[in-house]
Amino acid sequence: MRFTRRRFLGGAAAAALGGAGIYELVDQLAQSPRRPTHTPTPTQAHGPLPPEQHVFDLRTVSSEGIEVLVPPLHSEVVTATVKTDDLRGAQHELEQTLARLDAEYAPNPAGLGVTVAWGLPYFHERVAAAARTHLPFDRRARKPVLLPTRRFPSDPDTTRLESNDVAVLLRSDRLDHIDAARKAIFDDLDVFDVASIRRGFAGGAFDGGKSLPQQLAVAAGVPGADLIPDGAELFLGFTSTQKAGLGPRLIANHETLGFVDLRGGYFHGGTHMHLSHINEDLEAWYLNFDFDERVLTAFQPGMTQVRPGAQTVPQGPGNVASAAETARKFRQTGRFGHSGPIQATSRLLQRVVGPDGTVYEQGTAIPQRADFNTLDNPFAFSSNPAEDKLDKTPAAGVHFVVFNPSGDDFERNRLAMDGVLPDGTKLEVSARSRAQGFNSVLTTTHRQNFLVPPRRHRSFPLAEL
């Protein structure tokens, strides 16, 4: 008997899409009558902007009886290097541009969200002395908050660890708002060299019908696209933005949970951002995992009561398995799933009262995810296409964006995804085994850590010192 081979099906997708640009297609499919309308609104009309750049208020709806946040339809990340030596001049220019965008667009998906994040190369090479004094320190981990980017056990050797100076996250229901912001920051100003542009989309079907990821994947002819369930928020078929599974408003701030030393307080109101690109093998997901196994894989072993076809599966504090329970289930079943082990590290182990008096109950989620699906392969644009292995053929993937109080906090969660539990337990599975959740169908191509300063220092942080 001979075994057949699986290969990544680039040719078919390219043939299906033909010469059309995939993001022209996004624009066509996004012309939904249900999409919120936007009237340019002066800042004063929607009140003062929050001190945090990463806070982006989303409306909630009920999905299958569970409260979920409605993500912006479109997201884009532009990474760049700083090309000017006049940092103070650049700081002034960029801040003026950002302030104009703040004034023009409401800070919600009908308007525009702009988050400017800075990488270690910027802090080490451009403002090194001030960074040594002011960059926050993670007391719990005894490490700087902004860590060098690393690979994780399930990452292939080919995962590229990036070294961008800056990443700008743009979020909106309106592509024209994102386009205008990109142009204002990267075309009209002469301070950055763009390294990459990463585009994507999420949701669009909480009111019924086909979601934007589903429509786009089918239109692009991505392998496995026909298998995405109707209404799926993301390619893999489960809703990932349920409110109880995401950190509340300020929890990801450096200062909220108390384990970050803010030193002089310059970065008070800031956070840590991890950015990665991950390829998703949709055919493998939908043709090799039946629904029950997709549930066990996406969540945790033992979830046998999920309604067939459900997309929004409860993931509240009451559904969290402890690390010990995760290890026990693994010994019994050989699986530990995806969100199961992460829940044990990504939720509060005890009640915490934030510095502003906000009470965060035990079990509250900490990370704030802002991930979105993409057909970039791996990016829509790269200044270094050979090293980034840029391919014009659309490919299913996700641009993963998450905010945590520190880099170590992110790493704890990511390691748990690979079976490295917070008590040091290592669940022994091979690097890409289907026992460890999504890993057998995911391949991370790029990673980088960033620091998101508070809004008041978002433009070339520390350059004024």
Next chain:
Amino acid sequence: MRATLVGVVAAVALIVAFPAAAAHPKSCPSAWAAGWQKLANTIQAPVYCPTWMPNPLDAKIGGQYIDIDSVNKDRSYLISFLEHGDEGSGDVHVNFRGYPGRTTIPRCTTVVLTGKKAIRGTTPCFADKAGTQTANGITASVYRVNQDADQWHILLAWHHAGSLYTVSEHVIQPYTYAQVVHNLDRLLAGLVLVRPEG
């Protein structure tokens, strides 16, 4: 060495392999009939012979594309045809199964490796039912997640005279998921029942 698979463009055109499917198939194609008749005689139960196969396969048991020709002690059978493309050009892989005297979906063994330990279990061999397809008087259930030789295949399963039968095709280039579904429609429409002799 086998002929290299036709290219993507040619495959997309879904060229009909010899012999062409009839609108209402009446008999197993003569070039393939002997093998299917022998199979029916061996298991002493009817089998389904195809009258059309996706390019470039034929359905001659013992022919150049046969990959698995297997009959178990319980008389269940697996007949598999495969063209294995060179240089990543893809595969065309079609399986026919029959389970005389049973209509339940069989269970397949699963093995999960955890370090040095193997945890064994079972799972339905055909799962994730996604509707039905009807053609040629057969109403078949469509299964999307299948095991063993049918892994990564779309599979049609139906009952006849107290027995379970299946046909499946691998989703792999040069055929997309949509083309495989189309191919299975056509396979189902062209099936001919071959009864045991003697």
